[in-house]
Amino acid sequence: MGEFDLIARYFQRPTRAGSGVALGVGDDCALLAPAPGMQLAVSSDMLVEGRHFFADVYPAHLGHKALAVNLSDLAACGAEPLAFTLALALPRVDAVWLQGFADGLLALADAHGCQLVGGDTTQGPLNICITVFGQVPAGRALLRSGTQAGDDIWVSGRTGQARLALDALRGQIHADDALLTRLRQRLERPMPRLALGRRLVGIASSAIDVSDGLLGDLSHILAASRVGARIDVDAATDLLAGGARLASAGLDRGLLMRCALAGGDDYELVFTAAPAERAAVRQAGSDSATRVTRIGSVEAAPGLRLVDGQGQAVRGQFPAFDHFA
Amino acid sequence: MGEFDLIARYFQRPTRAGSGVALGVGDDCALLAPAPGMQLAVSSDMLVEGRHFFADVYPAHLGHKALAVNLSDLAACGAEPLAFTLALALPRVDAVWLQGFADGLLALADAHGCQLVGGDTTQGPLNICITVFGQVPAGRALLRSGTQAGDDIWVSGRTGQARLALDALRGQIHADDALLTRLRQRLERPMPRLALGRRLVGIASSAIDVSDGLLGDLSHILAASRVGARIDVDAATDLLAGGARLASAGLDRGLLMRCALAGGDDYELVFTAAPAERAAVRQAGSDSATRVTRIGSVEAAPGLRLVDGQGQAVRGQFPAFDHFA
Numbered sequence: 262m263g264e265f266d267l268i269a270r271y272f273q274r275p276t277r278a279g280s281g282v283a284l285g286v287g288d289d290c291a292l293l294a295p296a297p298g299m300q301l302a303v304s305s306d307m308l309v310e311g312r313h314f315f316a317d318v319y320p321a322h323l324g325h326k327a328l329a330v331n332l333s334d335l336a337a338c339g340a341e342p343l344a345f346t347l348a349l350a351l352p353r354v355d356a357v358w359l360q361g362f363a364d365g366l367l368a369l370a371d372a373h374g375c376q377l378v379g380g381d382t383t384q385g386p387l388n389i390c391i392t393v394f395g396q397v398p399a400g401r402a403l404l405r406s407g408t409q410a411g412d413d414i415w416v417s418g419r420t421g422q423a424r425l426a427l428d429a430l431r432g433q434i435h436a437d438d439a440l441l442t443r444l445r446q447r448l449e450r451p452m453p454r455l456a457l458g459r460r461l462v463g464i465a466s467s468a469i470d471v472s473d474g475l476l477g478d479l480s481h482i483l484a485a486s487r488v489g490a491r492i493d494v495d496a497a498t499d500l501l502a503g504g505a506r507l508a509s510a511g512l513d514r515g516l517l518m519r520c521a522l523a524g525g526d527d528y529e530l531v532f533t534a535a536p537a538e539r540a541a542v543r544q545a546g547s548d549s550a551t552r553v554t555r556i557g558s559v560e561a562a563p564g565l566r567l568v569d570g571q572g573q574a575v576r577g578q579f580p581a582f583d584h585f586a
Numbered sequence: 587m588g589e590f591d592l593i594a595r596y597f598q599r600p601t602r603a604g605s606g607v608a609l610g611v612g613d614d615c616a617l618l619a620p621a622p623g624m625q626l627a628v629s630s631d632m633l634v635e636g637r638h639f640f641a642d643v644y645p646a647h648l649g650h651k652a653l654a655v656n657l658s659d660l661a662a663c664g665a666e667p668l669a670f671t672l673a674l675a676l677p678r679v680d681a682v683w684l685q686g687f688a689d690g691l692l693a694l695a696d697a698h699g700c701q702l703v704g705g706d707t708t709q710g711p712l713n714i715c716i717t718v719f720g721q722v723p724a725g726r727a728l729l730r731s732g733t734q735a736g737d738d739i740w741v742s743g744r745t746g747q748a749r750l751a752l753d754a755l756r757g758q759i760h761a762d763d764a765l766l767t768r769l770r771q772r773l774e775r776p777m778p779r780l781a782l783g784r785r786l787v788g789i790a791s792s793a794i795d796v797s798d799g800l801l802g803d804l805s806h807i808l809a810a811s812r813v814g815a816r817i818d819v820d821a822a823t824d825l826l827a828g829g830a831r832l833a834s835a836g837l838d839r840g841l842l843m844r845c846a847l848a849g850g851d852d853y854e855l856v857f858t859a860a861p862a863e864r865a866a867v868r869q870a871g872s873d874s875a876t877r878v879t880r881i882g883s884v885e886a887a888p889g890l891r892l893v894d895g896q897g898q899a900v901r902g903q904f905p906a907f908d909h910f911a
Contacts, residue, residue, distance in 0.1 A: 288729050289662040289794060290627035290720070300608055301626060302615035303703065305717060307673035309710030339612040348632035348715045350766060353700070378628065381715075385634030390673045390706075390715035395615070422828055456682050469614060485612070 264568050268354060268382045271363040272347065281343035281396060282376050291378035293344060299396040301343075304334035308389040315430075320358045322449040323389070324365030330472065331393035332373060333528040336458035337470040339403040340395030342375035348571045350385035373455055398480035403461060403468040405485035406409035408533035410561040412466050414490055415542060417454050417551050420475045421501040421517065422447035424524025428516075440510055461532060464541045474523035474564060478533050481577035483565065491558035495570035496523040501553055522567075533559055593679060593707045596688040597672065606668035606721060607701050616703035618669060629659035633714040640755075645686030647774040648714070650694050654776045655797065656718035657698060658853040661783035662706035662795040664728040666721030668698035675710035685908075690708040697896055709761040716826060728786060728793040730810035733858040735886040737791050739815055740867060742779050742855045742876050745800045746826040746842065747772040751848025753841075765835055781874035784855060789866045792855035799848040804856050808890065817882035820895035825879055847892075858884055 269286070274287030284292035296302050308327050310316055328345065335342055347366070351359075370377060382524060405531070426444035429436040436444060446477070454470070467486060469478045475497060483490055498514065501507065501521040534542050539555075546553035567575040594611070600612030609617035620626050633652050635641055653670065660667055672691070676684075695702060698719070751769035754761040761769060779795070786793060792811060794803045800822060808815055823839065826832065826846040859867050864880070871878035885891070892900040 283724075284727070284729070288731075289659040290629045290665065290727070292663075292722070292727055293626040293628060294724065295620070295626070297622075301618040301620070301717070303618060303669075303671060304615045305671040305673050305705050305715075307630070307675055307706045307708055307713070307715060308711075309675050309708050309713075312709055334614040338617075342616065344628075346628060346630040346717055348717075350632055350634050350713060356887075380630050381632045383632055383634050384637055384806055385632075387710035388634075388675060388710065388715075389634070389712045390630075390632060391674075392628075392717040397617070399608075399619065402609070402615070402617055435629065456726050493666070567826075584866075 262336060267482040268349070268351070271359045271389035272287055272367070272377055274367070279378060280374060281377065282378055285376060285378045291344065291346070293378070293394060295343070295396040298399055300399045300403060301401065302335055302338045302395040302397050303392065304331055305390065305392040306331050310387045318511065319448065321365030323398030325369050325450050327367050327389045327391055328369050328455050329528060331391045331450070332375065332453035333470040333472070335393055335402060336453045336455045337468050337530055338395070338397055339401070339458045339462035339468070340397040341394045341459060342373045342377045342393065342455065343372070344378040344409050345391055345393040347377060347380035348389040348390040349380070349382050351382070352384070352387060361441070398462065401462050401464055403458065403532070405467055405469055405482045408467040408482060408486045408488060408559050410488055410559050411532040412535055412559040413539065414479070414492065414553050414557040414559060415534065415553050416475065416497065416556050417457055417553055419500045419504040419552070420471055420527040420529050421520035421524040422504060423451065423526035424520040430512040434512060434516070436510060440506070448526060453528055454530045454551060455547060457551040457553070458530060460545035460549055462559060464538050464545060465532040465534045467494060471527040471529045472525060473530055474525040475527070476522050480565060482531070482533065489560045489563045489565065490557055491560055491566045491568055493570060494522060494567050494575050496554060496556045497507055524528065593674070593676070595685060596684045596693070597691070597702055599702065602701060605699060605701065607703055610701060610703045616669065616671070618703070618719060620668070620721040623724055625724045625727065627660055627663045627665035627722050627727060628717065629656055630699060630715065630717040631656050631695040631891070635712045643774065645683045646690030649687040649690030650775050652714045652716055653691050653694050654778050654853060656716045657694070657778035657780060658776070658795040658797070660718055660720040660778045661778045662728060662793045663720070663722055664726070664783045664787035664793070665722040666784055667698045667718065667720045667780065669701045669703040670695070670718040672702060672705035673715040674705070674707045675713040676707070677709070677712060685854040723787065726787050728783065728790055728857070730792055730794055730807045733792040733807060733811040733813060733884050735813055735884055737858040737884040738803055738864065738880050739804070739817065739862055739882040739884060740857050740859065741800065741822065741881050742782055742878055742880050744825045744829040744877070745796055745822065745852040745854050746845035746849040747829060748776065748851035749845040759834060759837060759841070772799055773851060776851070778789060778853055779876060782870060784854060784879070785870035785874055786867070789863050790857040790859045793855055796852040796854045796856055797850060799850040800852070800856060801847050807856070807858065808888070814885045814887045814889045815882055816885055816891045816893055817841055818895060819847060819892050819900050821879060821881045838892045847880065
């Protein structure tokens, strides 16, 4: 048994029966058994050093984030996590790194009842590829394509904190230690909105998770549903400004607006629902202890129209988003 | 849309309905719907340049092999392929390379009705991670743990040709152009034994695919089933010698034996079945147009005993396998 087989031992756990997993790690395939009437939701993400994380990230935070970004895709579909596979290329076997990575990864997995059922380890430049499996009632998954003109647009939590953390770590903005610690938590340990996503099944008309930025990811919903939208940029900016005691940090409001609308790496949900569902959406937020805020509405005309709190058009401040206008 | 989003276009196909896939590429998750009474078999493999393939491999052959090694895991479980995800890290966007890779990958996928349903592309050192999904009747998957003393041990096809190709490419043995072409086909374009695997459900008591070498992979069955085995090394060697018109190549029999027993990269199936199933195994081979050969038997005593065609012990020729003896 080579050292790369031994690695697998850091990640092995006994299979828990009765949780959608019929056979876990140790054979040619794992066997999944979704409950009757359920479809299996599948998503896969690959993380590469330098592009998705810094070389000096805490291994436990990296393990957490590698699974979190995948679980966030399940949340966006309204799926319940069942299991995941982990493929890992490592330049060398470093026991301290592996233990930390496994601790962070498996703590998040345990918190969501998501079992590691298989994978692969090999020598090579550091690369982490996780494929995650969840179940969702057949035909009821939240898709990008389900919204129509008149629907409200909602966002969970606050977007922009992860980008502020990145800017602070790069020295582009100043944040004191206490603030940086809070912001960095959002960058390195995002919490996938699984509880909210599941409660939005049957309520929301479409959903996506925010990985590339609020407006950029919303635009995928608009394209898939062949509609446009009006977004209250002040509402999204106020959300960010109101979090993590940012007001006292003296940060420019234009910066906050850009981070809230286009920061990325948030792993919040942006979703749509008919106005008749407002109480149900708020209840879903309350039941899942997740802030939900209405930030705009879906319109028939294609394109993305940005307005301020008074409904006046906001132009020229987001050159990166001109091609949506 | 960045160039790494454009990559996805090389791989996109319309989703075929009614084939276990409810939603393909383009949303946060794909949705799989195994037929009623079926479990989902899942396997994931990561391929890294320099370790799993040469930098100068034909892209189409690499695309083929990356999926083939995953499909081989489904074959070993007796599962029918449904779908796969592809995560790809590339140092740069090379249209010719991508088109070749996609052609080889999708030709094999189409041949087995296995749909690409999602994945990820990113910039980084070349890395290919495929996760494959199949379905198998609930509780009937072929596992490593199912054999017992008295069972026959069988192998599909011939093992050792991929290793001979590797040795020839490295200049360690001489093979003329015609022979090298035939051997190289086995190294670079292995054909997963899916048709045989499915027909062995209900007949074989255990199975595994040969990726690390016949004896090495058989040892995983023996360990999982807590048994030992007796292997006729002449039978396995004769299989290799009889293929690809090797007899005239003047290769040393000791070399052929080592390649047949420990070469690796074969993607044949080694499996066990009760002696009462011999006719059924041969029928499964015939129905799937796959050679099946009996090469030994399972024994209660732990360990692996190598014997020649006359039943005499063969010792000292396979130092790498002493720890099984």
